[in-house]
Structure formats: C-alpha cells, structure tokens
Amino acid sequence: MGASILVAAISSAFGALLLSATGFIAALLRADPYIGESELLAAVLAIMSFLLVGVAVYVASIVTANTFATVVAGRTRRIALLRLIGASARSQRAEIARQGLIVGVIGAVLGLVAGTLAAGAGVALAAQLLGIEGVEYAVVQPVLLVPAAVVALTTWAAAWAGSRRVLTVTPLQALGGSVEAPHDAFSRRGVRNGGAIALFATGGALLAGGIGLGLVSPLGVIVAFFGGILSFTGLALGATLVMPPVLRLVGRMFGRSATARLAAENALRYPERSSRMAIGVVMGVTLVTMFAVALETVKAVFAASADGPLPADLTTLMDTFAGIMMGLVAVSAVIAAVGLVNLLTIGVVQRRRELGLLRALGVSTGQVRRMVLLEAAHITITATVTGLVLGVVYGWAGAQSLLGAVPVPPAFSAPTLVAPAVPWVPVAIIVVATAVLTLIAAVVPTRLATRVAPVEALAD
Structure with missing residues (x-):
C-alpha cells in the first residue's frame, strides 16, 4: 500500500498548492491600483481557480483509481484463496474498501500538511524576492480541506470499484494465474466501448462549442472545461480497446528480435495493465503541455487583440504566473512516474511464472x-x-474560450481567434523529462525481473 499512500499524498499536496498559488496571485492582482477593481479580471480569476481545482481533483481521481485497482489485481490469488476456505465475497470487498479508505485518509492528511507548509514557504519566498508589500494572504484556509477530502474519498471509491471486478473471478481461475483478462474480452465490451466513444464525441462537441462561446463571453471556458473532462474520460474508458494495438504498433519500431516481439505482444496479453500505465503517463504529459500551450496562446490572444506587442510589465507578470503554474503542474509528472513504477513492479510480480x-x-x-x-x-x-x-488541443481551447472575447488596449479588437501557440522549448523539456522519469521508474521492475530464479518462479 506504500505506493497508494504516496500517490494520495502527492495528489492532496498538489491540490493544496494549486489553491494556495491561485489565491495568492488573485490577492496580488487585487492589490494593484489599476486592475484591482476590474470585474472582468475577478471573473476570469474565479473561473481559473475553479478550473485548476477541477483539474487537480480529476488528476487525483484517475491516478489513484488506476494505482489502487492494480494493487487489488495483484492480490487476486490471495483473495481467491480466502474465498476458497470460506470467506464471503461481501467480507472481502468490505475489507478492501476499508483498507482503501484508511490509505486515502493517511495519504490525504500527509499531503495536506506537506502542501500547506510548502505553500506557506512559497508565499513568503515570493513576497521577499518580488519585494511585495501591503498584500496579506492567509495560507491556512478551510478550502484546502477540499482536495484532501476528495482524494480520500476517491481512494475509497477506487478500492470499492476494483474489489468488485476482482471478486468476479472464480477461485480456481485466480489460483491458476488468470489475473488479467485477455484483449478479446475488452474488445467485446460493447456497452463500455460505446459509452467511451459517446463521451469522447460529446466532449469534442463541447470543446468546439466552448471555443465558439468564448468569442462572446469568458464563460465559454466552462463549457470547454467539461468538454475536456468528458473527452479525456472517454479516452480513459476506451483505453483497453485503443492503447494495446497502438502500443504493439510502436513496438514494431524496435525490430523483430525475440525480445522486442515479446515486449510488443505483452501490451495485448495484458491490456488492462498496459492501458493503465499508458493513460497515467498520457495524463501527466497532457496536463503539463496543456498549461504550456495555454499560457503561450494567452500571449498570442492578447497580442492579437491589442494589435501589437504586449507591454513589458504585463509580459513579466504573465511569465511569472507561467513559471509558478508550470512548477506546480510538473507535480503531475511525478504522480504519473509513481503510478508507472508501481504498475511496472506489480506487472513483474504477477508474471513471475512467465519470467x-x-x-x-x-x-x-x-x-x-x-x-x-x-x-x-x-x-x-x-x-x-x-x-x-x-495537450495542444486542450491548451489552445482553454485559452481561446477564456480570453477570445476580452478586449486589450489600445486596439480592443475583440473577438479574437488565433492559431495554437506551441512553446517548443517547454515541449522539448517535457519529452526529455518524461523519458528520464520512465527510465528511473523502470529501474526497480527490471531489478526484480532479473532476480527471478527459474526454479522458484515455476514452483510458485
């Protein structure tokens, strides 16, 4: 359960840091004598705070659910043995749900404390470095309990949902090693796959609608936000249908040796586990890229509305905000790395006989x-x-739907529609950082894999 506690703690700290950062930035802007009384700016900040909290909660939900579901899958044989000697399915499910709640509460509390301390240190450091005076912001606020509570409840819900799937496996199947369902079983899930396609299509339509509405009102970003949530949820639900064939296609790039072919085919042999690993990394890369593209597109929208380059002070303020947000959002990559190493490790443990x-x-x-x-x-x-x-699509849609109708002096040429602005340096950093994190995450599983003795594994 250590990995689940760590993921819950990081997710809770992530939410606390996001709330504190946006609240501190809002306090800075309110103290400005020129823009502090702007109702439009206040509305934009309120919307951004809501969206950032929503993103933090969503990230925590997906990562925690995937991690705990994999932990439960790794305990299938033990659960089946207990059922074989008389334990009821209801008691086993209640035990797993109780463990999920305890794990979630421990991780959420640890993350809340760590996130609050880090936020307090960050606010004090920012005030000192930027020479800010006359701005009061209380770091400890009741609203910080929201992400912690959501993380704890999400972990409990993930344990409950995962236990139902595991307990449908018969004891003899589990004792025989049938832990993961084959690819064909997931391909035949017509209702789930149809729901995933419907969610993805509905989310895409809402994204387009949010961009269109954003040319009239900043409220278009709310429509686009739910479009992004629905479309990514559809992708996550349909991952077991889409990801394994794509993974095998990518695997062919590494040659036709026996080792490379085994690695490529494992994506189809264990579709649920490989899809969880892929979706976790997809979410981390999407989130970081989304914020980088959104912040760059914001500059492009403002420059197009102003019909010229932005003032130096505004550019500095936006770059400062971008640096703070990118630092916070980078935590999602760490969450993805923790989930990846956990899933890879459990995959090696489950495949002891095969290895x-x-x-x-x-x-x-x-x-x-x-x-x-x-x-x-x-x-x-x-x-x-x-x-x-x-990330490019979501980031552009978010910036365009939020600021497409905001006029910027001196031209005030709103509504404004621009092409996606991609910051290539941050994108390159994202690619390199993801590769490095993956290599680090693969260290423990590879060591476990090479320590599997043939006689001991076959005797399991």
Missing part, C-alpha cells in the same frame, strides 16, 4: 531486462505523443 519459464528456456538475464525496458519505452513513446496532441 521463470523464459529463463528456463534459455533467455538470459540481459534479455529479460531489455524486455522490461522495451515495454516501458513503448508506453512512454505512445503516451508522450498522445499527451502532446491532447
């Missing part, structure tokens, strides 16, 4: 290590490309 059989057939330690690293590389490449595309 032992490969070793018994003559596969060397180096080949096993290379196979696990190639699986991580497949996930990284697929998830990074998908996340970059989604």
Whole structure:
C-alpha cells in the first residue's frame, strides 16, 4: 500500500498548492491600483481557480483509481484463496474498501500538511524576492480541506470499484494465474466501448462549442472545461480497446528480435495493465503541455487583440504566473512516474511464472531486462505523443474560450481567434523529462525481473 499512500499524498499536496498559488496571485492582482477593481479580471480569476481545482481533483481521481485497482489485481490469488476456505465475497470487498479508505485518509492528511507548509514557504519566498508589500494572504484556509477530502474519498471509491471486478473471478481461475483478462474480452465490451466513444464525441462537441462561446463571453471556458473532462474520460474508458494495438504498433519500431516481439505482444496479453500505465503517463504529459500551450496562446490572444506587442510589465507578470503554474503542474509528472513504477513492479510480480519459464528456456538475464525496458519505452513513446496532441488541443481551447472575447488596449479588437501557440522549448523539456522519469521508474521492475530464479518462479 506504500505506493497508494504516496500517490494520495502527492495528489492532496498538489491540490493544496494549486489553491494556495491561485489565491495568492488573485490577492496580488487585487492589490494593484489599476486592475484591482476590474470585474472582468475577478471573473476570469474565479473561473481559473475553479478550473485548476477541477483539474487537480480529476488528476487525483484517475491516478489513484488506476494505482489502487492494480494493487487489488495483484492480490487476486490471495483473495481467491480466502474465498476458497470460506470467506464471503461481501467480507472481502468490505475489507478492501476499508483498507482503501484508511490509505486515502493517511495519504490525504500527509499531503495536506506537506502542501500547506510548502505553500506557506512559497508565499513568503515570493513576497521577499518580488519585494511585495501591503498584500496579506492567509495560507491556512478551510478550502484546502477540499482536495484532501476528495482524494480520500476517491481512494475509497477506487478500492470499492476494483474489489468488485476482482471478486468476479472464480477461485480456481485466480489460483491458476488468470489475473488479467485477455484483449478479446475488452474488445467485446460493447456497452463500455460505446459509452467511451459517446463521451469522447460529446466532449469534442463541447470543446468546439466552448471555443465558439468564448468569442462572446469568458464563460465559454466552462463549457470547454467539461468538454475536456468528458473527452479525456472517454479516452480513459476506451483505453483497453485503443492503447494495446497502438502500443504493439510502436513496438514494431524496435525490430523483430525475440525480445522486442515479446515486449510488443505483452501490451495485448495484458491490456488492462498496459492501458493503465499508458493513460497515467498520457495524463501527466497532457496536463503539463496543456498549461504550456495555454499560457503561450494567452500571449498570442492578447497580442492579437491589442494589435501589437504586449507591454513589458504585463509580459513579466504573465511569465511569472507561467513559471509558478508550470512548477506546480510538473507535480503531475511525478504522480504519473509513481503510478508507472508501481504498475511496472506489480506487472513483474504477477508474471513471475512467465519470467521463470523464459529463463528456463534459455533467455538470459540481459534479455529479460531489455524486455522490461522495451515495454516501458513503448508506453512512454505512445503516451508522450498522445499527451502532446491532447495537450495542444486542450491548451489552445482553454485559452481561446477564456480570453477570445476580452478586449486589450489600445486596439480592443475583440473577438479574437488565433492559431495554437506551441512553446517548443517547454515541449522539448517535457519529452526529455518524461523519458528520464520512465527510465528511473523502470529501474526497480527490471531489478526484480532479473532476480527471478527459474526454479522458484515455476514452483510458485
């Protein structure tokens, strides 16, 4: 449960930092004698605070659910054995749900304390470095309890949902090693796949509608926000149908050797686990890219509305805001890395028999290590490309729907519609950072894989 506690703690701290950062920025802007009384600015800040909290809650929900569901899947044999000797399904499910709630509360409390302390230190440092005077902002506020409560409840809900899926497996199937369902089983889920497609299409339509409404009112960003949530949820639900074939296609780029083919085929043999790993990385890359593109597109929208370059002080303020937000959002990449190393590790543990059989057939330690690293590389490449595309779309849609109707002096030429502005340097940093995090995340699983003794694994 250590990884689940860590993910819950990081998610809770992430939400607390986001709330504190946006609140501090709002206090700075309100203290400005020129723009502090702007009702439009107040509305934009309120909308941004709402959206940032929503993003934090959504990230915490997806990552925590995926992590705990995989932990539960790894305990299938133990649960099946307890059912075989007389334990009821209801008691097992209640135990898992209770453990999920305890894990969520512990992680949420630790994250809340750490996030509040970090926010207090950040506010004090920012005030000192920027020479800010006369701005009062209380870091400790009741609203910080919201992300912690949501993380705790989400972990409990994830444990409850995951336990229902695991307890549908018969004891004999679980004792025989049938933990993960095959790809065909997920391909035949007509209701789930149809719902995923409907959610993705509905989200796309709302995104387009939000951009159109954003040319009239900043409230268009709310429509676009729900469009992004629905479309990404549809992608997450349909991941077991879409991701494995894409992962296998990417795997063919690494050659036709036996090791490379085994790594590529594992995506289809374990579709649920590989899809969870891919979606976790996709979400982290999408979130960071989205904010980078959104902030760059904001500059483009303002410049187009002003019909000229932006004032130096406004550019400095926006760059400062961009730096703060990118630093906060980068935490999502850490969350994705924790989830990835947890999923890769559990995958190796669940495949002890397979790895032992490969070793018994003559596969060397180096080949096993290379196979696990190639699986991580497949996930990284697929998830990074998908996340970059989604991040560009979501970031542009968010900035355009929020500020397309905001006039900027001296031209005041609103409504304004611009093309997506992609900051290539941050994008390159995102790609390199994701690759490095994936390599670090694969260290523990590869060490476990190479330590599997053939005799011990086959005797399991």
